[in-house]
Amino acid sequence: xxxxxxxxxxxxxxxxxxxxxxxxxxxxxxxxxxxxxxxxxxxxxxxxxxxxxxxxxxxxxxxxxxxxxxxxxxxxxxxxxxxxxxxxxxxxxxxxxxxxxxxxxxxxxxxxxxxxxxxxxxxxxxxxxxxxxxxxxxxxxxxxxxxxxxxxxxxxxxxxxxxxxxxxxxxxxxxxxxxxxxxxxxxxxxxxxxxxxxxxxxxxxxxxxxxxxxxxxx
Numbered sequence: 001x002x003x004x005x006x007x008x009x010x011x012x013x014x015x016x017x018x019x020x021x022x023x024x025x026x027x028x029x030x031x032x033x034x035x036x037x038x039x040x041x042x043x044x045x046x047x048x049x050x051x052x053x054x055x056x057x058x059x060x061x062x063x064x065x066x067x068x069x070x071x072x073x074x075x076x077x078x079x080x081x082x083x084x085x086x087x088x089x090x091x092x093x094x095x096x097x098x099x100x101x102x103x104x105x106x107x108x109x110x111x112x113x114x115x116x117x118x119x120x121x122x123x124x125x126x127x128x129x130x131x132x133x134x135x136x137x138x139x140x141x142x143x144x145x146x147x148x149x150x151x152x153x154x155x156x157x158x159x160x161x162x163x164x165x166x167x168x169x170x171x172x173x174x175x176x177x178x179x180x181x182x183x184x185x186x187x188x189x190x191x192x193x194x195x196x197x198x199x200x201x202x203x204x205x206x207x208x209x210x211x212x213x214x215x216x217x218x
């Protein structure tokens with residue numbers, strides 16, 4: 001088992017540390033680290049302490065509102081999971097800020113317990129979103145590779161410090177930058193960025209009314 005000094009270093013520096021699946025589980029299931037976000041990929045683990053400040057919280061809410069309102073007004077079936085853990089036992093685990101099951105042909109986990117979602121039993125979400133400030137470089141790097149291997153269809157990274165959104169379509173184990181969502185057809189990534197920009201001066205009601213008007217015209 002990894003030492004306390006090792007895990008403390010991970011929590012402080014947000015780095016990937018070589019670990020067995022058993023070592024990873026020992027920390028992921030320890031209540032002492034319940035505020036951490038856990039990732040496991042290619043025999044390495046990463047722990048991030050969940051941000052608690054207004055920058056991350058506000059942008060998380062705005063991006064979520066954009067996605068949900070768009071799907072609602074376009075009659076697209078959607079189910080959102082916030083900070084849920086998705087587990088492929090012995091292989092990988094990820095805990096994105098936002099995850100979505102979009103469409104009607106996916107096996108969606110029921111909301112009846114707090115255990116990590118078993119990806120041997122249910123499909124992975126087809127849209128995953130990370131809100132990144134200090135973690136931004138890793139969000140674009142190792143995490144993107146993780147999501148490529150996990151079978152995610154689309155991955156967005158919100159660079160919280162600037163409000164830029166980097167969106168990737170994933171196909172065949174690789175990913176490419178996109179300017180319009182594939183899983184939410186017609187949704188321009190620039191519009192997500194505009195909503196984030198408006199959040200600096202407008203309240204949620206103003207932003208939502210603008211979104212509804214914009215989506216209704218599309």
